[in-house]
Every structure is written in C-alpha cells, then in structure tokens.
Amino acid sequence: MIILSSCYLLLINAVTSRRDKTLSHNRITTLILLYSTFLALNSLHMTCIETGIGVYGGLFLVTTITQNFVVFIFILSFLYIQIESFYCRNLQDINDPDAAYDKGWSAPFDPSLVGILDTSVNADGQYNIMVISSLLDFPIIILFILTGAVCLMSCCDLITMFLCLELQSYGLYILCSIYRNSELVIGAGLTYFLLGGLSSCFILLGSGLLYANTGLTYLDGIYMIYNLSDTMITQGQEIISLLEYQVKTWIKSDEINSIHTFDMSLIILSVGYLFKVSSTPFHFWSPDVYDALPTIITCFVAVMAKISIFIFMLDLVHFASGAKTEFTWTDILLISSFFSLIIGTIVGLIQVRIKKLFAYSTISHVGFILLALTINTIESIQAFIFYLIQYSLSNLNFFIILLTMGYYLYYYYPTMKMTDQVNSPLQFIDQLKGFFNKNHMLSLCLAITLFSFAGIPPLIGFFGKQLVLSAALDKGFYFMTLVAIITSAIGASYYLVIIKSIYFDKDRQIADEHFVEIIYDIYWNSFKLRGEKVNILKNKNRLLSTSLSLIISGLTLIILLFIIKPLFLLSLVSVLALILFNT
Template sequence: MAVFSILFLLLSNAVTFRREKSILYSRETIIILLCSCFITSNNLNMSFLDKGLGLYGGLLHVTPITHVFHLFLFLLSAIIFLLTAFYPRKLLPKDSAYTDVLPYSINSVYSPFIFIYDTNLINKMGQQFRIIEYPLIILFTIIGGSFLVSASDIVSIFLCIELQSYGLYLLATIYRNSELSTSAGLTYFLLGGLSSCLILLGTSLLYANSGTTSLDGYYIITGLSSVANEYASTMLDWYKPFYLNISLLIMSVGFLFKISAAPFHFWSPDVYDAIPTIVTTFVAIIPKISILIFLLELVHYTSNFYFVFNFTWTSGLLFSSFLSLIIGAVLGLTQFRIKRLFAYSTISHLGFILLALSINSLESVQAFIFYLMQYSISNLNAFVLLVSIGFSLYPFTNKDKSKIEYNNLPDSNNSPIQLITQLKGYFDLNPVIALSLAITLFSFIGIPPLVGFFAKQMVLSAALDSGYVFLTIVAILTSVIGAVYYLNIIKQMFFDVHEYKVNKKYAGKTLQGSIQCHSKPETIYTSNALNTYKYINVLGKGVLLNYASNKASHIYFKIDNVVLSSCLAIIISILTLMLLLFIFVTNILIRLSSVLAIIMFNP
C-alpha cells in the first residue's frame, strides 16, 4: 500500500497543474481505501475462524467485530472523499444547438470535459479543491480510528485517540481564509485537549491501581472483583470494584467528550456549524464509529455480571444516554441553523446508541451494531444532500425581501446552506433531491418501513427485555418530540413557497465556457457563436484547447444545461435506496449484527 501510494503521488505531481492536485490526491486516496477494503475482506475469514488474534505483543487485537468495522470505516471514508474527488457540477446538452458544438456525446468516454472558467457558476468551488493536504490529514485520522477499534492496551488506546484527534483539529482549521473555521477549530482543540486529559487521568489510575496496561488484565481483575464482593477477606483491597470503576468512569467521560454525548455536548453544535459542510461530514461520522466500537468491547468485558445493583462505570453511560435523549430532542426544537440541528439530532441518536451499549445483552449488542451502521449511513446521506443542495442553488438568488438574510451569510462559499429557511420550497426547484432528503429525515424519525424504524425498535426491545422501562418510555417520548423539527424541515421544503429566482447574470442569457480535454491528444471540431466550424488543436491531457488562430476556444450554453455532478447523484441514489428498500434486503445487516453479537458472547 505504501509503495503504490508513493507511485500515485509522484505521478500526480508530474502530470497535473497545482489546481488539480487536490482532486487527484482525493481520487488516489479512494483507491487506497478500496485496496484496504480488499485486504480487510480477504482476512475476514481468518478472524472469524480464530475468533480473535493479538498483534504486536497485545497492543492491538483483531476480532470479527473490529474487522467488519474496519471495512465499514474504509467504505464510508471512500464515499466522503468522492465529495472532493470530482467537480460538483457538469454541463449536460439538452438542446440541438448545444449538441452541434461537440462531435461526441457529453457522457462518452472520449468526450472532452466541459469546464466554465469565465463565469462564477461552476468555478465557485470552495477551498476543498485547492487544499492539497486535505486527503493526507483525513488518512491520518482514519489510521488513528482504525487502530483505536483494535486497541488492546491503554498505551495504544491513548496514542490512537490522539492520532485521530490531531487530524480532526487540523481538519477543522484547514480552511485558512475562513475566520469561523479557525475559531471553531481552536474551540475543538481546547476542549479536545481537556477530554484527552481525562482519558490520560483514567488510564493512569488504571495502571497505578493494577500495575498492568493490558485490557486483558483489567478483564481478569473485573472477574476477580466480582468474587471479592463475596469473599472480601480472601482478596486484596485493590481488587474491589470501586477503584476499577472510578478509573473507567473518568476515562469514559473523556470518550463521551470526544463523541459529544450529553452532558459533554456543548462544543459540537458550535463546531459543526462553523466548519465547512464538507469537513463536518467527516467530523460528524467517522470518529464516533471508532470510539463507540472500542467502548463496546470495554463495556462487554468489564461489566459486573454478579452484582447488578452495585455501582458500575456503565451507570455513567446510562446517565449520559438519558441526558442525550432529552437534550438532543428538546434543544433541537429551538434551532434555526441546519447544521446545529443535525448536531442535536446526532446527540439524540447517541442516546439510543449508548442505551444499547450500556445494557450489554446479546440482543442489545446486536441492536447497537445495527443502529450504529444504519445511522452512519443515514447521517452521511443527510450531509451529502446538504452539500448537493448548496451546489444546486449557486445560480439562484433570493428575492429582495430576504436578500440581506440569506446572501450575506458568513462563510457562505464553503457552507452555502446554513439556515433551515433556505430550504423553503426546494421541492419546486429539485424534486428528486428534496424527496431523498425527506426519506433520510423520515428514517431519522423512525417511520416504517425505513431502516431507522427497525433500528429504534431493536434498541427499545432490548431495553424492555432488560428491565429498563423508564428509559424506554423516555426514548419513545423524545423520539416523538424530535420528530417535530424533522417534520418542520419537510414542511418547509414541500409546502412553503420558495424565495429563489435565477440570478440576473444568468437568466435568459447565453453563457460562455472553455473546453478542457481529458482524453488522448487529437483534433476535434467545435463551433463559435456564428456556428462556423474551425479546427481545434488539442495540446494534451489537462491542457486548454486553442483555435488554430490562437484564440480561446469557447462554447455557449444556457443555465439549464448545468446539472449536478454524476458522482453526487450516484452517491445520493445508492444511500437513499439503502434506506428506502431495506425491508426487501433485511437479512444482510440484521444477520451480520446477529453473528457478530453471538461471536462476542460465545468466544
């Protein structure tokens, strides 16, 4: 993998302009992640047969659950990279006048790529297409997250969580020209440093009280602690559960900070709202998966099975679940900024995830794995849709009465959709994207037969079977309350009148563009405004075409010819169909989560 990555990197530097390097780096990173998926899937049978392997003297361990979520992390990260690996809009011929311009179909493999330099319509791309360090920083974060999933020693745990966190701090501040992004990154760094201190304190207390850094040692001590409650006279004092529980509770507070679970959630709405939407897509999804999978095995092997009425550190997770359910639902009602609302939505769903995590039964582990997978996919689809809506609205401006409110938003180039009211009447502008977002929001609510309904039903069923009646009632009530702010978005999209009109610069006018060739050097025909044909000399891949008379080559098009990129359309289609048609393919995720839960409880 390292050799191939270096070769791809050198090749990109040799054949591209600087403005294209970031795009090609993202494409190379997608190839790297897909190769990692291939390697992981090849080794999956080994982990299932051996039921777990220790690596590097016990610093890391490989189990079926860690392998499956490595594969899941790599796939989600590859999808996120598609947002920066292709241009957001393309030019599509819709009339005969335009098709006369090009000798090939625009979707043909050999057709030139159309890119408009002389307008702000497509060239308004955001800084993500000019930051060449972006893929590298995300790769560091993915490496830290994948190692954290497999961490089996408190030393490797701290190193992995810091490797992941440092990448996220840099990612939040990578937009150098954005004041909001810089301030949000600084907030994230300071509070992340505080949570790292708590994790370090908890691990230090674990080592001071036990003399070992291996998680396997703590699992043994947990079993001895249960026996110590019955035979206190035969055990040493430090084998009592109190010391171990307090240490693990302090460490878990640090991890709850990292995933922004209540009551340690206060940083996430501000950070999510201030950093660019493409960065928020990664920050809101990938780090939470790695931390929650690490906590799954920690909870499973350190829970006190013999004395359920005594204090255990997992009681703190239950309390956090209770607060997350309430805070995520109630405070989300007051939000008018879309990414802050998504932040509180994430906090509410973390309440369900932590509830399943704390119960630690066979059914709850299955519900936890299934809920985490489906919510990650739903959340990714929601953010991709938000990015796509922003790109689709570039040719439009708001009517005069709302011009100040919408068009003077800070950092609007990097986060074009910031207010919920910007989605008013969007169904009239783009029905397909509006329907996709509605399906995603209905899945968040838990409307059958979407996948979100089955996930919530599994968690609530596991909670009831384990006797958590009060938390089940709270979860149901908060789900109903949280449905209000989701339905408000749907109501504004479908039933309100939109306040958009086509920008005067584009309305009824013929726009001008330049042709860029991404095929082999050859000679093709095009036409100028007078429809007289001239030869074009293609200088090579990635080089602008010129007329034989050394004049700039141009094409002319209408605003209707600009559509959303095929890459974004395919991502949205696949993810939305996964949510919508889950009832027809229920066996895949449900059986996978069932097998993983059974393997965990029957090693």
C-alpha cells in the same frame, strides 16, 4: 496498506511543484481505499479471527467485529472521497474566466464561488453540478485519520489506545482548520482542538489510575482483575487462594461510598470518550463547531470520528461491566444516554440553522447508541451494531444531499451574501423553501433520509430504534424505553419542519422577471457558454454529477428498500453479537 499509501502520497506531494494535483490525489486515494477494502474482506475468511488474533506482541487484537467495521469505515471513506474526486478547475485559473473558456471548460463561474463548479453540458443542454476542493493535503489527512481509527478499534493496551486515539484526533484537528481563509473555520478548529485536548486529559488520567491500581496496561489483564474483584469477601466463606484474596483486598475499597477503584478509573475514562462523541453533558462544543465548519468537513467529523470510539467502547463495556456493587461505572453511560435523549430533542426544536439542528439530532441518536451499549445483552449488542451502521449511512447521505443542495442554490441566488457561504452555502432551514420546485428527486432523497432519522416505518431507521427499544424492554429498562419513545416522537417534529419548508412553503425564487434580467445583466453578462449568453437564473433543468448522483441514489435506495431484503444485515449483526458473547 494505509500507512504505506500515506507515505506514498506524502512523497508525491513533496517532490511535485504543481499545486493543481488534488484531483489526481483524490482518485489515487479512492483506489487505495478500494484495495484496502478488498484486503480487509479477504482476511475475514480466516477462521481464527472469530476468537481474535493478537498482533505486534499483543498490543492489537483483530476480531471479527473490528475487521467488519474496518471494511465499513473504508467503504464510507470511499464514498466520502467521491464528493471531490471529479472536477476540472484549479485555483490558478479562478481569476481568469477567459482561460477557463479557452481550455474547454464549458460553464461560467465567479471568483467568489470557490466551492462550486458547473463542468459540462450534456446533449440536452443540461448542466452538471459538482463539488470541489482545491486542498492538496486533504486525502493525506484522511488516510492518517483512518489509520488511527482502524488501529483504535483493534487495540487492547492502554498505551496503544491513547496513541491511536490521538493519531485520529490530531488528524481531525488539522482537517477542521484546513480552510485557513475563514475566521469561522479557524475558530471552530481551535475550539475542537482545545476541548479535544481536555477530553484526552480525562482519558489519560483514567488510564493512569488503572495502571497505578493494577500495574497493568494490557486490557485483558485489567478485565480479569476487575471481574475477579467483583465477588465480595464474606465471613464464613470457604478458604480461597492467597492470590485471589490479595487481589480482592487490594482492589476493593469500602472507603469511597461502595465504588471501588476500578469504577472510579473507568468513570474518568468514559468521561473522555463521552467528550469525543459529544454526548450530554459534554455536548456543548459540537453545535457551534459543526455549524462553523465547512459542510464537507462536518460530514467527515460527524460520521467517521464516532465509529471507532464506539467500537472500542463496545469491548470496554462488555468485558468490564460485571460489577455487583450498587453503583457501577456503566451507570454513567446510562445517565448520559438519558440526558442526551432529552437535550438533543428539546433544544433541537428551537434551532433555525440546519447544521446546529443536525448537531442536536446527533446528540439524540448518540443517546440511543449509548442505551443499547449499556444494556450489554446479545439483543442490545445486535441493536448497537445495527444502529451504528444504519445511522452512519443515513448520516453520510444527509450531508452529501445538504452539500449538493447548498451549491445548487447558487444558480438561483447568485447575489445572496452570507458569512462563509463559500464553505457552507446552505446554513438556514429557510433557504430550502420551495426547493421541491427546483429539484424533485433531490428533495425526495432528503425527505426519505429525514424520515429514516425520525424512525418512520418501513425505513431502515425504524428498525434501528425498534431493536434498541426491544432490547431495553427485555432487560427491564421501562423508564428509559418510555423516554426514548417520547423523545423520538418529539424529535420527529424538527425533521418535519425541514420537509415542510421544502414541499409546502412558497418558493424563494425571484418572481419579478424585470429584476431577474437586471441581475442577469450585472452578474452573468461577462460570461459565455459556447459563445452564447445563457440565462442561468431561468434554467431550472440541471443535473448532478455522476459521482454525486450514484452515491445519493445508492444510499437512499438502501434506506428505502432495506425492508425488501433485511436478512443480510440482520444476520451479520446477530453473528457478530454471538461471537462477542461466545468469546
């Protein structure tokens, strides 16, 4: 469905001569994602999916876990597309304010404010704030990325794994550099492309080593040989089959410090995946890239790009972590989890740019996810799935609120000039000072989301961290549990800094009324709203657009009210973990 829809949108884009159809394409994409979600949900009724269905000659294996996360990715993508599916302005009229007024668009705008549109005035004289994007290829790229992500979660062959990963990655590279009018965006896209290519080289090298040592690309066969080679051949052992003996003597190698060839291959493979998810010590690219990218692009890259990789790594760790040697390849993930918790927390304390701070916050949360993944018990897999779901929802909500707040500030500081402020209107934590006085509900939603990141009960983020720490204690990871608790407590401080700026710091709005009038006369005098001048700077009574209001309020209520009805999600992750271990 996704592939056919992508081709359909490409055909529409190729035959049309109008460049103002972004709104229509975004809305068509929302319908495509809704129908794809329905198809994925309908397939969950097939009982044979519990043990998995091999498709395309065994290149892909559709299981209950992969199918549930396909539904989850489609829902998140649907919510993401809503950010830019409702607006009324096209690029060809940006430099013609009179044309906008003649067409019935009721709010003034400035040619420099490409990222904002005030589309309508309701009966109470309030303005609606909406976010726009005038990129025609945007929804097509999103669909291609989703195609790679969906296939990556289900692939069970090294070749299809690499192809699906690159399909997802190339779409992300194009998406990161799609705003070609900004040097910062192009630089961030180039950085992401070069380091993403480097990580793909590690993945390709690890895959090549696995094939060179086993002669197989099919992952189930590799898992079988890996677990068969774990039993050491000792003197006095009973006679075993010739095949098993050959496998053991072929795979095992005592000449490389008790690390057999499989571990070396999987370590190299895991390094590439840790690059992709920006885990320490391969995190150095993410803070600068996240900060330079447009906020709307950062939202997709930070949320969607990691889910498919973590789900693929779930099968890889579960079926290839049974080695009995002193050092296994999964210990690399545990070490990465430890340093991610430390670096993501400590370095985040000194950040003043909000997207850089969030990048280090993401690194810290990746440490929790890797900790749950490495333990590999029923309880830890439950914690892993639950943490991935709740963090993705909170992550999406945070970015949508951040984007909305940034464009909201245009109405109060129209003369504020920053580098690339059109693509990223909110860049510094100081910009949020006194924002509670401008919009109470939006500030409250952001505070709830940040408290969830910090793990404050009874929000959904608290239950995610509690499940991970409980699974680590049950398995005997006492030191890692202590580190996770300490870093979580320290990391809560930089979330509190943002909340302090919003609620307790002095409002940054201009206090000098005379200066306000001067700015008004210079900046807004040439615009009209229904034939009358309106002082935009003094009007604080503004509303969000319906799409943004529904998304923010819905996600915030899920975060806040999860404790009222937690059984649905907890039962779901428990069933998925049990199915994984029973197969």
